[in-house]
Amino acid sequence: MPVRLGLAVMITCLWAASVAADNFRPINLEPIAHADAELAIMGADGAELRLSPTDLEAMDTYRLRTTTPWREQPADFDGVLLTDVLQNSGLLEVDQIRVIAENDFATVIPRALWEEVPILVATRVNDRAHSRRERGPIQFVMAMDDYRSSSLAAESHLVWMAARIEVE
Amino acid sequence: MDQYPPNLGLVDRMSAALLGRRVAAACVTVILTICFVAGSYVQATVNQLNDTHQAFNDRQLRNGYVAMSDVQRLVLIMQDAFGKGEMTPNAVDEFRSAADFLFVRTDTFRRTLRNGVYMESADNAVAQLQRVQDLVDHALATNFDGLPTLSQRLTVLSQNARQALVTYLDDMSRQQDRILIRQAIAVQNQRIVIWTTLAGLSVLGIVAIFLLRREVRAKQARQVAEERVRHLAFFDPLTGLPNRVHFQDRLGTLLEKQTSVALLLIDLDGFKSINDTNGHAAGDAILEHVSDMLRLTSDKYDGFASRLGGDEFSVFVQTDDLTLLKCICAEAIDRISQPIVFEGEKLQVEASIGLAMNTQISTQMDMNVDSLSRVADFALYASKSNGKRQFTVYDEALEQQFLKRRAMVEELPRAIADGSMEFFLQPKVDLATEQTYGFEALARWRRNDLIVPPHDFIATAEESGLITDIDYCVLRNATKAIADFNFINNTNFSISINFSTIHFNSRKLIDVVEEALNSSGLAPELLIIEITETIEMQDWDQAKHIIAAIHKLGAKISIDDFGAGFSSLAYLRTTVANEIKIDRSLIEDIETSDISRFLLDAVLDIARNLDLEVTVEGIETRIQADIVSKMGANNAQGYLFGRPMPKEEALQKAIKYSDHVVSRNMARGIQVL
Structure with missing residues (x-):
């Protein structure tokens, strides 16, 4: 099992890296003040991990330039990959996760989706801390081309004000 | 639409x-x-x-x-x-x-x-x-x-x-x-x-x-x-055996490969009799039995059996081992002769076989299906001639006969065309006066300045179908010769021409007779068509029509070899004949046999009752002539009165009595034959 897991992780990382080479650009982010927010992650063992935008940015960070259904003009989104977040919490191999927003909106993301389309957990937009009025402070973002071409991706997966991740 | x-x-x-x-x-x-x-x-x-x-x-x-x-x-x-x-x-x-x-x-x-x-x-x-x-x-x-x-x-x-x-x-x-x-x-x-x-x-x-x-x-x-x-x-639908086409294909392929092949041609003896006596269903049962037996034999020796048609079968085997082939022939004859029971009645048929191997055939002949079949058929004919229920191997002696026959068949048409096919005349005499009143024309072949006797070529001519042309040739030449002679010498000799029963299957005979009478100018009543039964008459109705047409032309009909053929009495019943010629077999021992005399008397009685002229053939002695004369026969023919001889010789001898002949014929109102 660990061998399989390692293999899967490696493949995922290689794949994510190749995809990142297309749309996601690794970036070093200088520390800035973020809005008060937390992404609580319920681990596979039941432990809860709370990550602020600053905590999230401690992982490898990437920049994605794209539009969203609510932005006609492209914007630079900075943040971490969802796969990195899930791997950090031991959730990379679960079948699906439930993501809950601050306003109690909830959606389910299947593993096939994050294996097919890289999802950025954005904490900054256009070099600024992500505000709630811009659908921050923590927002799930996909490259618009990937979003349109994927048969699995839906608008509901682009969660804004994300607050919690649970195993479905 | x-x-x-x-x-x-x-x-x-x-x-x-x-x-x-x-x-x-x-x-x-x-x-x-x-x-x-x-x-x-x-x-x-x-x-x-x-x-x-x-x-x-x-x-x-x-x-x-x-x-x-x-x-x-x-x-x-x-x-x-x-x-x-x-x-x-x-x-x-x-x-x-x-x-x-x-x-x-x-x-x-x-x-x-x-x-x-x-x-x-x-x-x-x-x-x-x-x-x-x-x-x-x-x-x-x-x-x-x-x-x-x-x-x-x-x-x-x-x-x-x-x-x-x-x-x-x-x-x-x-x-x-x-x-x-x-x-x-x-x-x-x-x-x-x-x-x-x-x-x-x-x-x-x-x-x-x-x-x-x-x-x-x-x-x-x-x-x-x-x-x-x-x-x-x-395939033959009745027996399921391969048919002649299949046989030819397979045998042809083998011969092309130049492998050793032996061909057995099998002909049934007495099959027609079973067909006529027991019906065609019985005949079919016999054919199926023969097919089964031949199939068994051919399977045993890895051969190929087929039905070529009628009661003719074949088996070919890829070997030239004569000892083995003789065993196969003997076995086939034995198997075929096993009786079968058809509708409660035991039926049995015999077989004759002609065997030929491609390795034994002379290099003078092309090696193909036809030539191998022909020599096997020749061997089969030898088996038939030698008494049936036996097999004959085509060997050097047979090959000599075969080549001779083949040469004859090749030469006969030329002989007919160039006049080498002549005719001799044998006188027919009035027993009372012993004067010649007519002749029987008999074909002779002048080959390389030698006269070939009829028994040397007539059978071959019949087998090859050339007998028709020979008979027509004799008819034309003999009628012309007699007509000319009668005209020049003011005689009224009649002429008898033999026609095989084969002719009576075709209306062509009528045209040929008419043409001969017209071209020769011979008085029709002086022409006698003798029906010579070389094979059994097949189509009586057709023969009846042809004979009626010949009568209409004015020519006469005579039944040759009466008493020796297949169906002498049937001719009397079916045809309107003017004469019967009593076969020499009834005369041979008439001097010593009461039975022969009784039979002749009975035949003469039949002829009298049917108002038929009678000519007795084969009179060779004075005693025979006296006996048949006393028994009431009017006319005779035989060596006693003259052998067949060249026409000039025969006519010269006859001219001595021409006056008598004219007066005699005139006295009979030209009813004499």
Whole structure:
């Protein structure tokens, strides 16, 4: 099992890296003040991990330039990959996760989706801390081309004000 | 318009009509049109439902409800602060958070509506939410200065927003109902279209399957028929053995490969008798029995048995081991001779075999199926001639005979054409006066200045079919010679010409006789056509018509070799003859045998009763002549009165008595034969 897991992780990382080479650009982010927010992650063992935008940015960070259904003009989104977040919490191999927003909106993301389309957990937009009025402070973002071409991706997966991740 | 044969049934006519090019094209067009129309209708319905889905989705409803919740949250925080008289920092944070929620919600609401169908109530709801948002932002910007007023205004604006949202949600609910009804109707219509389409296609499918099945069955029937035709082309339907064509193919292939092949030609002895006596069913049973026996023999020796036709069979084996081949021949003869029981009666047939090997055939002959068959047939003929129920191996001695015969067959047509085929005359005499009154013309072949006796070539001529030409040649030449002689010498000699029973199967004989009489000028009554029974008469009716026609020409009919043939009495019963010529076999021992005398007496009595002239053949002694004369015979022929001799010699001898002949014939009113 660990061998399989390692293999899967490696493949995922290689794949994510190749995809990142297309749309996601690794970036070093200088520390800035973020809005008060937390992404609580319920681990596979039941432990809860709370990550602020600053905590999230401690992982490898990437920049994605794209539009969203609510932005006609492209914007630079900075943040971490969802796969990195899930791997950090031991959730990379679960079948699906439930993501809950601050306003109690909830959606389910299947593993096939994050294996097919890289999802950025954005904490900054256009070099600024992500505000709630811009659908921050923590927002799930996909490259618009990937979003349109994927048969699995839906608008509901682009969660804004994300607050919690649970195993479905 | 297509025309169909009148004997076609209704179903066949319908099939033909439906499978006609125009009708088939029309059916395909109709099917495609139905599918296109049904598909278009379904696609239009799907598009309509998609549009409806775009215009109306759960997010719109959710926006309304969540926006209402967001507004309510702001109102509660504000009222709580108003009740406490101040906005605590926690309350401010909560208020700001709720304000952010409302901001995003209103923005989302606005964007969602922008992509959908315009609704006034939706626009109004967004406008009311924006007013609330403006007030909330103002409160945050002014640090909640004038809290009571702000609270009061927020309450009013929130109520307006709630009313606008309720109105919007009611509209959405009604629209939802309409959409559901429209969808239900669309689904019903789709169902009708689909059922109609399916029903139509099902009918067409059933018809197509029905026609296809018929076509497949017809094709199968054709294949069976073709297979049967193919089988019939190469196999004998009665016995199941390969037929002559198959035999020739296989044997030809083997001969081309120059492998050693031995051919056994088998002919049944007495088969015709079984056919005539026991019927054709019995004959068929015999043929099947022979086939089974030959199949067993050929299987045992890895040979190939076939039925060539009638009662003629063949087996060929790939070997030149003469000892083995003799065993095979003997075994085949033994097996065939085993009796069978047919309808309670025991039947038995014998077989004669001619055996020939390609390795024994002279290099003078081309090696092919025909030549090997011919030499095997020659060996078979030898078996038949030597007493039947035996086999004969084609060897050097037979080959000499065969080559001689073949040379004869090749030369005979030339001999007929160049006059080498002559005729001798044997006198026919009046027993009372012993004067010649006529002659029998007998064919002789002058070959290399030697006269070939008839028994050396007549049989060959008969086998090869050349006897017809020889007989016609003798007829023409003899009638001409006698007519000329009679004209020059003022005589009335008659001339008898032998015709095999073979001639009496074709009306050509009538034309030839007429032509001979016309060209020679011979008085018709001086021409006697002798029916010489070389083979058994096959078609009595045809023979009867031909004889009647010859009578009509004025010529006479004589039955040659009476008493020795297959069906002497049958000739008397069937034909109108003028004369019978009693066979020499009845005369040979007439001097010593009471039975011979009794038989001759009986025949003469029959002739008298039927008013027939009688000529006794084979008179060689004076005693024989006296006996037959005393018994009442008028005319005779034999060595005593003259052997067959060249016509000049015969006529010169006869001219001495020509005066007598003329007067005698005239006295008989030219009734003498």
